[in-house]
Structure formats: C-alpha cells, structure tokens
Amino acid sequence: MRSRRIRRAWLTTAAAVSLAFTGPMAPARAGDVPPGGSDPAVQEPLAVEAAPSSLAATGWTSPGGTASPGDFTMSPGALNSETAARVARLDAVLPKSGVQNLLAGANRTVTPWCSRDPFGTAPDPDVKYCLQSDDSTSPEWVPQGLTGVSDAKDNELWGEAGNIQLFASYDGSDPGRETDPDPTTGDCTPAELEADDACNQKGVRITFVQSRTNPATGTPEVKYRHVLLGWTYVNSAGHVSFDGLHASEYPIQKGVHAGGIVWYGNYLYVADTRNGLRVFDMRYIMDLDPDGDPRTHDAMGADTDGVRTTADTEDKTKVGRHDNVWYSFGYRYVMPQVAAWKFKATQSNPTGSYACVSTGAPKASYISLDRSATPDRLIMGEYCRPKTGYPSTGRIASFQVAALEGRTADVTAEGWANYLPLANGGAQGAAVHDGTLYVNESKGTDEPGNLWRYKWSNGQLVASGQPVKTARGAEDLYVERGTGRLWSLSEHRPGSASDCTANRDAADPVGTDYCQRVLYGHKSSWVDAQP
Template sequence: MYLTYILPLLSFVLPDLASAAGWKNLDPSKYTLRESAYYKDRVDPLAAVLPNRNVSSLLADANHANPLKSPPGVAHVVDSFSWASSSDFDDFGTTKWYPQGITGSHDAEASGLYDSSVLLVSWHSDKYDDGKRGARVSFVDRSDPSKPKYRHALLVYPNTDANGKPSFRGIKLASDEKGLHAGGMVWYGDLLYVVDTLKGVRVFDMRCILEVDDSGDGIGYVGDGKYQAYGYKYILPQVRSYTPPEEGFRFSFMSLDRTVEPHSILIGEWSPTRTDCRLARYDLDPSTHLLATSSSKIATASEVLQHPHTDIQGAIRIDGKKYFLTQSTKNLDAGSLITWTKGADNDRVYKGALMKGPEDLSYRRDGDGGKKELWTLSEHPGRRYVYAVDVDAF
C-alpha cells in the first residue's frame, strides 16, 4: 500500500529556484517593426495560374502517419506523437530537415478549429543543399487524435522568372547565408507568422495554399506550364513582412497569447552565452489579424523584457503574467523548462523536464475548464517528438 502512493510521485520534476533579478523591463518604444504592403504584384499572378487549395483539401491529401509515441523521460505528458520513419522516408531521423516552430488551429481561432483540428510544425534545411530549400511546414491533421497524419508544404518567396512569368523560390536569405531558420510560428486567423532570425517576421496566408507538380525536383516555373517545389505538392507564398529599422534583435522564436486581450505575439532571442536576451511583445488587430500598427504602418512593442537565461529556444506568456521558457541545457541529455511570474522573486527551473533540444511553445486550452496544454517539440534526429505537458504541473 505504501508503494502504491509513493511511486506516482517519482514522475514529478521538482524545480530549482533561481533569482529573478535578471528580469528587467526595457523601453518598448525602441522596438518597432515596419509592415510592408501586401505583395499583390507577385502573389496574385502566381495564384492566378496555380490551383488554390484550402487547409481542408491539404489535410485530405495527407500522405504520412504520425506514430503515437510519447517522449521518454518527460513527466506530465498529456498528448504526444512522432514522425514517419521507414527505409524510404524518415522524418524522425533525417539530417536534411530539423523541426523548430509550433502553432495550431487553437491559436488561429477561439473555437480551436480551422476547418479541423490542426497542428503546424516548421522545419529548416540549413544543413541541406546549402540551405537553399529554405523552410517547410507540416500540416498535422488531428481531427482524430488517435490517428494523426500529415503533409508538408514548402514556404516560398514569390517572384518572376527571366521571361517575366510568375514564379517563386525557396526562402534562402542571401548568397552568403543559410535558408530561413523558421525558429517559431504563430497562426492567427488566416495568417501564418514565421520569424526570420535577422530580418524580422515573414507572413503567409492560409487562403493561398497553391498546388504544384510534385513529379520533379525543380523550383518555380520549370517550363511547359509546370511549376515545381523540390518535390513538394503544396506551397505557401509569402504575402508580406515586418522588418526592424536595423539589425540587432534576434528573431529566434515566437508564440501567441490569446488568453488576455489584446491578443499578442511574443518574440524572443536565442544565445548560447548572453545573459541579457530579450522578449518583445506586439499586440494584434483581431479585425485584420495583422499586428496593430500606427497610421504609418509601424508596429511598436507593448512590452519588452530582458531575462538572464542562455540557450532559450522558446517562450510564451499565459494569462498575461506567467512566462514559460524552454532551454537546451548544457551538460544534460535533456531539456529544461523555466517559469517566471511577474513580480516573483524567483524563477523556477525544472531541469531535465523536457526532451533534449526543446524548441518553440504553443498553449492550448481544451475547452472551458478543460486541460491546459503546453505544446513543444524536440529537434534532434532519432529523438523527435511533438508533445504537450500539463500546464498546471509547473
């Protein structure tokens, strides 16, 4: 009888306390983003020559199953799955693509549904083909949580080819840089926000999912009326951007807080050594799903916080006051979860509470009074899981 009661306690992860002295409020007026116009001259001609599919049709065309596997060693897991792995297709172990960002229909709509229950995961190809393939997004269909399935779509930049035909390319940043790292994402309404490490935020539109020829490995217009996207069947062309006035802030990850109004996105920096990284929060306009801007199309942060932690891969604010951060922990074959509440004297550091290589964060509430789920994912080959932990356990 004694063991019956004591054994369940072994799964709990007890926190270390660290001084919160390193948390500081910074002047938010210094953190601005300029909103571009909609890329009408590039997106509309492309959408006119390619079939436009919605989220439902893409999900109906899902071509890989997500195995229902739970991340080993992680406590308080309430939901989880992994990635397809076979002799001819291996997202679980590939070194060509690395998963990074996470968001879902629970972020997009208050109902939690956008055509269906969907999770999105971004992947980068920095170490593959010189990064020129950029980033892709996995659409995971969770209409039946016991049988999740998915399909990838390539994020692309719309342009015109040498002959003036509508075309596109993978999002490679510059000739001397790798491709789009896509370290974090937020899906809000019809829009998908993706961070660009040095350049700000790129925006895509779920109403503009275009189908291309998946029989070849070309990119853009390849002749004979055909368009290809490195073998992918679907593309999401970028439709606008938000850029900082100058480089200096690293746009490493991103999350949404729709638990309080105004809804807002939180953008944070990663560094393996700095103890002054920042979190900047920008309010959203629920009528347009764009960032709230001035008449001159400038979005100014509503809050900026400095924190003392290194190796932060994801952060989120819940209920307007409690912050959760994922950390790749040095000298530990696991990841950590850090929590801080405004006004508290201490951080709580749950060392080893997550899988090694934890990334972005997304919060999902399962209905009124239902489970509070904190979703994250792990990036390392052979150890890739997408999972939710119980928010109330931390």
Template sequence: MWKMKQQSKMLSRIMLTVVIFASWFLAAKATPTERGTAPNLNDFQLRPATNQAELLDRVIKLDTKLPKLGVKNILEQANRHGEPSTSLETCNSDATARRTLSSASYCFNASDSGKIGGEVEWMPQGVTTVGDAKTDQYWNTKQPILISWYDKKPKTPTNTDADKIKGARVTFFDPETAKYQHVLLVYPFINSFGNVSYMSLRTTQKEGYDSLHAGGIAWYGNYLYVADTARGFRVFDMRYIFDLKEAKNGDITDKNQIGYHNGKYYGHGYRYVMPEIAAWSSVVNRDSTKTCTLNAGSPTFSFTGVDRSGFPHLTTGEFCADKIAAGDINKSGRVARWPLDGNTGQPKLINGLWKADAAYRLPISNIQGGVSYNNTWYLSRSQGASNGFLYVTKPITSTTGILEIDTAHYAAVGPEDLSHWPKADGSPGGLWTVSEHPGKRLLSTIEQERLSPLALINIEKDHQIDIDTIVTDFI
C-alpha cells in the same frame, strides 16, 4: 543496510541537483539591480517590407495560374502517418530520456524522425496550433498542429535553382488521425521573362544563401507568422496554398527544380507550395556581429507564439547561447509582446509601425521557445543531449522588466518553440513543443495542471532549496 544505501543515493542526487541548478535560480531570484537592465521598448519596432504590395500582387498572379487547396482537405489527403502516444507513455522514450513528461505526444514517421547520430536534411523548429489561430479552436472540423522545419543538409551553392537549398517547410498535423502533410514555403518573384515564379525561403532571397531558420511560427486567423531571425517576420496566408499535383502545369516528380521553368511549376517534389504574402522588418538594422552582446538594439527573432489572454499578441524572443552569455544576464536575451488586431489577424499599428507594448530581459540563456499567458511566461531551455527544461515565471504586469523564474520542470531532449493551447473557458491549458534532435524527435504537450506551484525546484527568498520538492520530481 539497503535502506541506508538508498537514502545515501537519494541524498547524493539531491546534492547534485542543488549544484546544477542553484546558480541558475540564484540569479533568477536576485534583485533587478543585481541582475541587469530592463529592455528599452523603443528597440522593438517593425515596419512593413518595402516590397509589401509587390509580394501580395505576385501571390494574386499565382492564384490565376495554380489551383488551391484548403487546410481541411490537405489534412484529409495527407500522405504521411505519425504515431500517437498511448496514455502518458511517450511514443519515443529516447526523446524524453525515458521520463514521463507529457500529457500527449506524437512521433513522425521514420524518414522525418531521423536516426540518432545520423545526418538529416530537415530540422524541426517552430510549433503553433489552431488554438492560437481561432477562439473556437477548430479549422472547419479539424484541430491542426503546425510544425516548421528548415533545410540543414550541407549543400554547395551555385547560381541556379539546382543548388537544392529547399528553405523552410511547414507540417500540417492532424492529432485526431496522426496523419500529416509537408507544405513548402516559398518566396514569389517575377522572373526575367515576366512570368510569376517562386524560390525557396532564404536568409536573403538570392541563390546561394542559406535556408531561413524558421525558428518559430505563430498562426492567428488566416495568417501564419514565421520568425525571420535577423529581420522580423515573414507572413503567409492559409487561403493561398497551391496544389501542384492537381495543376495541369505542375510537376511533383522533379526534386531539384523549384518555381516556373519551361511552362511548368515545380516545388522540389513537394505537392503543396505556400507563398509569402507580406513581411515585417526591424526599423533599425540588427548588428549580427553583436547578437546577444548588447543591452540595447534591434532584437533577434528566434521564436514566436500567440497570447490570447486579454488583447491578442504575438510573442517573440531571442536565443542566446550559454557560451555567449557566460553568466551575464544582459546577454541572456529578451522577449517581447506585439499587439494584434483581433478582427483582421494583422499587426495593430501606430503611425504605420508595429510596436511592441512590452519587453523583458530573460533570466537565463539558451532559451529556445517562449510564450506568455495571463502575465506569466513559459520558457523552454535546451541542454544538449540531456533533458531540456520548462520554466514558469512569476507574473509580471509592468511593460518592461526582468523575468523571474518561479518553477522549473523537465522537458524533452532538445525542446524548441512553444505554443499555448488555452482551455475552452480561456483558462490556462496545454503547452505544445517539438524536439529537434535526430532520432529523438517528438511533438508533445503538457497540461498546466501538471506544472504545480511546487515543482522541480523552488528557491525561497533566503535561497534555501525545498528538498522535498526535488525528491518528488527526481526519484
């Protein structure tokens, strides 16, 4: 009797799985003409910001006013301690709904983790690693992981810096010690008195505007590319991280002020500030009222990554919510690949423009992160308070098309951006992500060996589901 009940329970779970996933994967397996239209590569073009030269000039001026500190020393002096996982057990079971999902994981300290259901100021979003930045996967003697956050706590905008909108920050995390340090990202400008100053990162660089979402970050060479949702990228340089604590004219005690005031430099209480040195914007302005509702037009930059297979590329993608897509694949979002100059770490240009050389329609909505490697895309999908999913697509070699899901796997609750850390021999390695929900936050990686060809679900050409595969992953 017990065995029969267990079998019945197992069958019920299998049937529930079929109901939940069948519609997603049937859409993913349909023919391109049934599923939508491929993106137009002409929609994916970026130009340098009109104030590109001025941005760099302002940073050079800051360099004469403030001392700098390198990444290695920042990590060695890091002021926060995280918690590593033990073996395959996660350091926060709430973040994985008590499933063993990752090869390794790290948790932030209590103030950064937040409480389930509690109000928080900062939300983690993007992730990148030294595996993106350098071929040898070391920055001096360190192997840093970087995480971006945006300031979400509601504020009442005013016309002064005291509006306390802190913009975006990047965490430098040392996986060897689990120590980490927050660095505030800032936008440099010349104030009304002719002094070089800076403000927090905003959607528009004026007081009263919201914090930049920083939904994805990509580190390549000396440069950190931060996704600017409506425009393209903000760019930062690892060689320009300023240390206000060591500055004779710096103040890290006042958490309200930022920039230069009465002879001192402030950073909302942060020790380090990292100024924007460049920016890239879509050639055609995006119509924000039609996000995810058009088959064409300038893309949204929701997440980003680095692809080191072949010639180096940045990857980008659009988050399109389920309620907007409503099952229409043409509203599910797009991803693209942008060529980089492997020698300089800067965009590889054609006639002064940065043009994507590949773009694809996403097969499903609610994608929070995506990165390609060896013609295969890896996509993270959020699912509210439940486990998210990690999708592996079929390889695609055309320059445009529609991605097709090959396998699907459980992810943590609220997975965000993805970063691929290749093995030393260049073969596929681990996928890093960060989960955002307060009290369920987790920095984690999963090795691609664990993403077997027959994983969570595999729908064959005749749309029959492999029951044994489902049982293996669900029980």
C-alpha cells in the same frame, strides 16, 4: 553567375550594411535576372545591418530586468505591394487548396507513444507524437517553430476541423551549399542533384498535423502533411515564379531558421531571425497536383503571356516555373509569402556567435501567441548566449497581434519588455498564458532541457519554482487552451558523433531511441503544480 560559396566569402569581408541591399546570390537553376526584373534571393524582410556597437552593453539592466519595447518596433516591408501583386498573378495560374482539404488528404502518419524517448530521466509528457522515421531522422529538415488552431481561432476550430498543430522546419542539409567540389557551377552540379535532391536550398516547410477519427474505419488517427513555403519573383522570361525562402543569416544559420511561428486568423507569421517577420496567408495554399496522382502532371493556368502550363511534383530538384512547367522540390502544396515586417532599428547583433546586443534591433528567434491577454498579443524573444562585452541574456516583448494585419504603419511592442532571467541564455521558445511566462531552454543532446516558469513582479521577471525537466533539444512553445496542454517539439536526430552519446549502448549504438524527434504536450496544470 558566381557561386554561393564565392559570394559568401565576399560577404565575410564586405560592409554588413550593403547586405541589406544586395542580399545573397540566387540559388542554382533560378536563371539570370534581366535589368528591371526581380532577384529571388532578395527577399523581404531586409533589416538594415551594421557592425556591432562598441557600446554593446548600453541599456543592459540585469537578468529579468526591464528592456526597451521601442527596440522591437517593426516597419512594413518595402516590397509588400509588389509581393501582393506577384501573389495575385500566381493565384491566377495555380489552383488552390483550403486547409481542410489539405488535412483530409494528409499522407503521413504519426505514431503516438512510440519507443523514441528524448526525455530520458525527465518526466513523460501528457502526450507524445512520433513522426515517421524519415522525418524523425532527416538531416535535411530540422523542426523548430510550433503553433496550432488554438492560436488561429478563439473557438479552436478551422471551419469544422479541430485538434490541429503546425510546425516549421528549416532546410539544414545542403551538400551543395557548403561542399560543392566545383564552385564555378553554383550550388549543385547536375550529378549532385541526381545523386541527392537535398543539394538544393529548399528553405522552410510547414507541417500540418491533425488528430481525428478516420471517417472510413471510425478509428482514431494522427495524420500530417508538409507544405513548402515560397517567395514569388519575376523570372528571366518575365513570368511570375517562386523559390524557396532564403535570408542573410549565414554563418549563424543556413537561411531562414523559422524558430517560431504563429497562426492567427488567416495569417501565418514566421520568425526571420535577423530581419523580422514573414507573413503567409492560409487562403493562398497552391496545389500543384489537384488530382492527387503525381504521374499525371496536371494542367495549370496561364500567366500574362497566355501560355498554358503544367506541373511536375515528381522532380525534386527544381522549383518554380521552367519551360512552362511548375516544380516545387516534389511538394504538392506551396504557400507563398504575402507580406513582411522588418525591424526598424539597425540590426547590429554580432555574427559568428550567439551573443546579442542589449539595445537596438533584437533577433526574432521565436514567437508565440498569448490569447489569455486582452487584446491578443504576439510574443517575440531572442536566443542569446552572453559573452564578454555582450551581457544580454535575450530580450522578450509583446505586440498587439491585430496591429500586424494593417501593414501601413510601424508597430511597436508595448505593455512590457524584459531581459530573460536565464543567466546563460539559451532560450529556444517562450509562451505566455494567464500571467506566467514559460521558457524552454535546451541543454544539448545528452541531457533533458529545462522548462522555466516566470512571473512579473514590479516589472521584473522572477522565477516561479524550479525548472521542470523536459525533452532534449526542446524548441518552440504553443499553448493549446482547450486541452490545457503546453506543446513543444524536439529538434535532435541520431547519427552524428555528438548526438546522445551519454545514452548509447550495445543495443542502441547511435542513440536512436533518445534523439529521434517528437511533438509532445505537457499538461500546463501539471507544470504549474511542480515545486
């Protein structure tokens, strides 16, 4: 097997359209794939790619101007039926956990209102959740997308559980992917894996967060738990297995960015930037440690070969089935992808920059849900930075979210589509509620971000007031209807030369208090009242 580094060097010179059919190389330890088998690195969705058009500005109107909803049309993933069959096989082998059981056993703790302050001179939010220190500073996991039970259910309850937020993080630290000293051995040598389990490409994880009352003590608490997202495939022995998520988004980003997520009913939609949407199902959260004791290596079921298997959640260096043992990079829970939606138009956004074409397939940089519309609508938008020949500030459009549950016919954005009014682009997240479009714009690590408000006027998006200052590294947006909060989260961490330099001092030489990640919520009534 050739290394990922060698493969990527080839990709930079090969025709981009071939990428849609070949995909990147499989990660280390996946095993060779026999003829007729499935390659874990070829994952749905896979939009058709081509070189950027020389007419890149075609269709461009102006910041805030109308765009073509038809460019956002998505088709069902070609592997949807096969994916469903693999998930059914996996379901027969691995036990499941419901969302409420997962939350009841949440093993990590949020500290509300700690000293970490990515807001600086910006106004404090209505609520601030600080993650445990390792999650706040992890170079491996970078938080991006955000959703919650207010999106999932009209009554904002999952069974009897409420006050739930979910956020997605992508694997942003892979020493084996970019700095492997021996490229002939693949991504990670055994020595590298032993020294740093981050060497593996783990893809994306979803974090379930809940504010609740501890049933034993009667005191309020906020707890959370990570869940690894997975892609099912058939391994070299003919067994169903799973891997982390991967996508052909290099060099723009490392793998699936998960810049936006939406929980709607049983389904979790995850943005796959250059391809479309990946779909997951809350009814298929696999539990590899049902007794809650990682040391026991619990018994699992048998695949079609009839061989009984076990699970090992102590070993963080492997994923999927190896020698009749299931691994999951050390995570107790794994949620496999069940379907996909891919852009129907050719993806021709330029690589190597954040510029965007003005027509054709967009980027799925972030998504959110508008439950204030009838019917409920999924919002999809682009992160773009205009440059010569590519004036687009990023398009945004909406779909009827219920149409995405059918998976048998194309789904087209409808109702409206616009270019964002941001002159310099840079939208990290957007949400619509009661006719207002809220957009988060990050301004880097050394100054607060901007929370913009826009209204529609004769089909054009126009600013409604001045931008509201918010956190550094402001990301996705989520409307929590019952509390009237507009939630977001910050992505930066301290430690590198470029992080929070304007706020370092003798007492805080690495900007620790300014850049550690937080979840936060502004009262939307307060936001709307700002000048």
